[in-house]
Amino acid sequence: MVEIVSAGLIGLSLGAQYALLALGFTLIxxxxxxxxxxxxxxxxxxxxxxxxxxxxxxxxxxxxVLAAALATAALGYLFELLLLERVIDDHLSTLILTLGFSLVITTGIVLVFGPDAPLFQFPVQGVVRFLGIIVPLANIIVFAICFAAIGVAYALIYRTNFGRSLRALSEDRAVAEALGIRARLMFPLAFALATGLAGMTGALVTPILSLTPHAGEPVLAASFLVVILGGLGSLGGATLAAFLVGMIEAYAAVYLGGSKGALMLFVLVLIVLLVRPTGLYGRTARGA
Amino acid sequence: MQTKAAKRIAVSLIALTVAGGAQACEFKIGAAGPLSGAATQWGMAIKGAAEFVAAEANQRGGLKVGGETCKLQVVSIDTKYTAEGAAAAANNFASLGVKFILGPMGSPEVTGMKPLANRNKMIMFSDSYARDAIGPRWPLTFHMGPGPAAWGDPIVKLAKEKFGIKSALTIAPNDQAGTDVAEVAAEVYKNNGVTTRLEYYQRGTTNFAPIVTRIISANPDVVDTVSTPPGDAGILIKQLRQAGYQGVIGRLGGPGTEEILRIAGGKDVVRNFYWFEPVYIDEKVRKLQQDYRSLLKAEPPENNFFYLFVAGGRALTQAIEKAGTHKDAEKVAEALRVLQVSDPNLGEGKWIGQKTYGIRQELSLPFGIGLIENGEHKPDLRVEAPTDE
Known part of the structure; x- marks a missing residue:
C-alpha cells in the first residue's frame, strides 16, 4: 500500500515538472x-x-527563481527577435538554429562554471511523514509551484487578450494578421513565455536533483516524448500526457525496475501513437 | 679575419641545425575519455594526466627516443562514454598519426576503441571493468586499475566489520559499463556471505525517486552504486536519504567521492560510506597536485583517476624510450610488457591479468579504501597492489 501511494505521489510530482516543460515546448x-x-x-x-x-x-x-525565469525569458525574446525570426518559415533552419543555440548554451556554461556539478541545494530540507510514507518537503513545494505556474500559464493563454492573440496566430496567421495582430511582436513574446517557463523549471528542479552542464539533454528528450504523446501544439494534450508519462514512469519503475520500467514507458507511447498517430489531442496539420 | 668569422658563422649554423633537428622530433599522445555528461570527471582526469606526463617529459628536454630527443604533444578527444564516441576518437587519432592513447575509461568505450586501435597499430592504455577489457586478441591494449574481482574482497570484509552488513543491493546502468561491473561486484559480496540483489536503471535517468521507492521496499543493509557515474550516484544517494533510507552506501567501482558528496549534500547526508580508491593517497601522491600546478599553471583534476593515469602515462613514455621508437607501437608494447614499473609517486606496480584475461597486460598498483563513518571522513586504508597469480 505504501508503495502504491508513494509511486502515485512521485508520478504526480514528475508529471507536474514534465507539464511545465512541455507547455513551453508545445506552445512554441x-x-x-x-x-x-x-x-x-x-x-x-x-x-x-x-x-x-x-x-x-x-x-x-x-x-x-524569479531571476532565472526573467533571464531565460529575456534571452528567449532576443533569440527569437534577432535570429529565429529571420528564418521563421524555414523549418530546417529553425531546427538547426535552435540545436546550435542549445550547444552554445551548454558550452558557455562549461566555460563559465566548469564541467563539474556545483553544490546547489534546495533551501528547504526535511520530510513529511504520514502513514509510513515519506515525502521530501522540497518536492511538495516544487510540485505546488509547478501546479500554480501551469494554472497561470493556462490563464494567460485562455483568459487574456495576449493569449487570445497567440491562439489566433496559431489558428491562422494570415487571418490573425489581417485582423491587426502583429506576429512580429507576439512571436518573441510567446517564445519568451515558453523559455521563461523552462528556465523557471530548471531553477526549481535542479536543486532537488543535480545541476550539471548536460542536465538539459534528458529534459529535451522528456519534453519531446510528452508533447508527441499529447499531440504537438496542444496545451491540454501536453498537460494530460505529462501526468500520464509521470505516472507510468513512476509505477513502471517501482514495480518493474528502472530498466524494464523505461522500456514499458516507450512501449505504451508507441501503442498510443499507433492508435492515434497525431497524439492524444493533436491535429493533423497546423493552421498557422 | 673574414675566414674566422665565416667559420664561426658556419659552426653556429651547424649547431643551430643540429639543435633544430633534435627539436624537430615531436609526436602526439592521445587522451581519450568522456569530456561531457555525468562521467566528465573521469575524462578530465585522463586529459589532465596526459597533459601532465607530456609537460613533465618536455620540461626534461623531451624523450630520448633512439637518437632523437622528442617533444610530446597531447590530443584529447571526447569519447562521450559511448562505444561509438570512442570508435570515432580512435579513427581521429589514427588520422592524426597518434600511436599511443591514454584512456578511455568505460566498458563501452573500451569495447568500441579496441578493434580500431589494434587495426591502426595504436597502443591503448585504458581503464575499465569490462569482462574483456584486455585479451590475447588485442595485444596492443593495456589496462591499468584491475576490476572489483581483484580488489573487492578486502573492501567488503572491511564493510562487514565496520557496519555489520548482511544484505546488499547493487545499482548500475543497464548497459555494458554497468552490468559488467555490477555482476562482478555482486559476486564479491556473495563470496563474503552477503545476500545480494542487482538493480539496473536506464542511463540518462535524472530522477531516481521511483527506483528509490523500489530500493527502500527491499531495505538492504547497503546500497552499492558500483560504477554508476558520480553525477548519477550523487542524485541517487540524495534521494535515498530524502526518502528515509538509513543504511550504508558502498561503491565497488570508479571513484568520484568529491562530486558524489557535493551532489548528495555532504558527509552528514551520506553518513556511512565506503568506496574503492584506485590510488592510495599519501604525501607522495599528493605532491603530484603541486607538480601539476607548477608545471601547467592550472588546478589539477579533482578525480583520483588522474594519479593512476599519470603512472600509466609515465610507464608508457619509459617504454617508448626503451623501445627506441615512437613509430612502431608493437615494439613499444614489447618493452611495456617487461617494464619494471616503479612510479616515483605511486610506488611499485605489478603486471597481472593472466588469470582473469589470459594476457599479462594489466598494471596493478597499491590502492586505498575510503571510509566515512557517522559523517566523519576517516583516513584511507592502504592495500598493496593486488595480484591474480
Missing part, C-alpha cells in the same frame, strides 16, 4: 511552428542563473 510549436531544440538549454540556463544568484550574489532562493 503551436504558435510559431518551431520545434525548439534549445528547450533543454533554457532549462539548464535557468538552473545556473538561480545557482549564480544564490551562491555568488547571495540572493534569496525565491528571488533567484
Amino acid at each position: 510549436f503551436g504558435i510559431i511552428g518551431v520545434v525548439n531544440f534549445a528547450h533543454g538549454g533554457f532549462y539548464l540556463l535557468g538552473g545556473y542563473v538561480a545557482y549564480a544568484c544564490v551562491s555568488m550574489a547571495g540572493l534569496p532562493y525565491p528571488v533567484a
Whole structure:
C-alpha cells in the first residue's frame, strides 16, 4: 500500500515538472511552428542563473527563481527577435538554429562554471511523514509551484487578450494578421513565455536533483516524448500526457525496475501513437 | 679575419641545425575519455594526466627516443562514454598519426576503441571493468586499475566489520559499463556471505525517486552504486536519504567521492560510506597536485583517476624510450610488457591479468579504501597492489 501511494505521489510530482516543460515546448510549436531544440538549454540556463544568484550574489532562493525565469525569458525574446525570426518559415533552419543555440548554451556554461556539478541545494530540507510514507518537503513545494505556474500559464493563454492573440496566430496567421495582430511582436513574446517557463523549471528542479552542464539533454528528450504523446501544439494534450508519462514512469519503475520500467514507458507511447498517430489531442496539420 | 668569422658563422649554423633537428622530433599522445555528461570527471582526469606526463617529459628536454630527443604533444578527444564516441576518437587519432592513447575509461568505450586501435597499430592504455577489457586478441591494449574481482574482497570484509552488513543491493546502468561491473561486484559480496540483489536503471535517468521507492521496499543493509557515474550516484544517494533510507552506501567501482558528496549534500547526508580508491593517497601522491600546478599553471583534476593515469602515462613514455621508437607501437608494447614499473609517486606496480584475461597486460598498483563513518571522513586504508597469480 505504501508503495502504491508513494509511486502515485512521485508520478504526480514528475508529471507536474514534465507539464511545465512541455507547455513551453508545445506552445512554441503551436504558435510559431518551431520545434525548439534549445528547450533543454533554457532549462539548464535557468538552473545556473538561480545557482549564480544564490551562491555568488547571495540572493534569496525565491528571488533567484524569479531571476532565472526573467533571464531565460529575456534571452528567449532576443533569440527569437534577432535570429529565429529571420528564418521563421524555414523549418530546417529553425531546427538547426535552435540545436546550435542549445550547444552554445551548454558550452558557455562549461566555460563559465566548469564541467563539474556545483553544490546547489534546495533551501528547504526535511520530510513529511504520514502513514509510513515519506515525502521530501522540497518536492511538495516544487510540485505546488509547478501546479500554480501551469494554472497561470493556462490563464494567460485562455483568459487574456495576449493569449487570445497567440491562439489566433496559431489558428491562422494570415487571418490573425489581417485582423491587426502583429506576429512580429507576439512571436518573441510567446517564445519568451515558453523559455521563461523552462528556465523557471530548471531553477526549481535542479536543486532537488543535480545541476550539471548536460542536465538539459534528458529534459529535451522528456519534453519531446510528452508533447508527441499529447499531440504537438496542444496545451491540454501536453498537460494530460505529462501526468500520464509521470505516472507510468513512476509505477513502471517501482514495480518493474528502472530498466524494464523505461522500456514499458516507450512501449505504451508507441501503442498510443499507433492508435492515434497525431497524439492524444493533436491535429493533423497546423493552421498557422 | 673574414675566414674566422665565416667559420664561426658556419659552426653556429651547424649547431643551430643540429639543435633544430633534435627539436624537430615531436609526436602526439592521445587522451581519450568522456569530456561531457555525468562521467566528465573521469575524462578530465585522463586529459589532465596526459597533459601532465607530456609537460613533465618536455620540461626534461623531451624523450630520448633512439637518437632523437622528442617533444610530446597531447590530443584529447571526447569519447562521450559511448562505444561509438570512442570508435570515432580512435579513427581521429589514427588520422592524426597518434600511436599511443591514454584512456578511455568505460566498458563501452573500451569495447568500441579496441578493434580500431589494434587495426591502426595504436597502443591503448585504458581503464575499465569490462569482462574483456584486455585479451590475447588485442595485444596492443593495456589496462591499468584491475576490476572489483581483484580488489573487492578486502573492501567488503572491511564493510562487514565496520557496519555489520548482511544484505546488499547493487545499482548500475543497464548497459555494458554497468552490468559488467555490477555482476562482478555482486559476486564479491556473495563470496563474503552477503545476500545480494542487482538493480539496473536506464542511463540518462535524472530522477531516481521511483527506483528509490523500489530500493527502500527491499531495505538492504547497503546500497552499492558500483560504477554508476558520480553525477548519477550523487542524485541517487540524495534521494535515498530524502526518502528515509538509513543504511550504508558502498561503491565497488570508479571513484568520484568529491562530486558524489557535493551532489548528495555532504558527509552528514551520506553518513556511512565506503568506496574503492584506485590510488592510495599519501604525501607522495599528493605532491603530484603541486607538480601539476607548477608545471601547467592550472588546478589539477579533482578525480583520483588522474594519479593512476599519470603512472600509466609515465610507464608508457619509459617504454617508448626503451623501445627506441615512437613509430612502431608493437615494439613499444614489447618493452611495456617487461617494464619494471616503479612510479616515483605511486610506488611499485605489478603486471597481472593472466588469470582473469589470459594476457599479462594489466598494471596493478597499491590502492586505498575510503571510509566515512557517522559523517566523519576517516583516513584511507592502504592495500598493496593486488595480484591474480
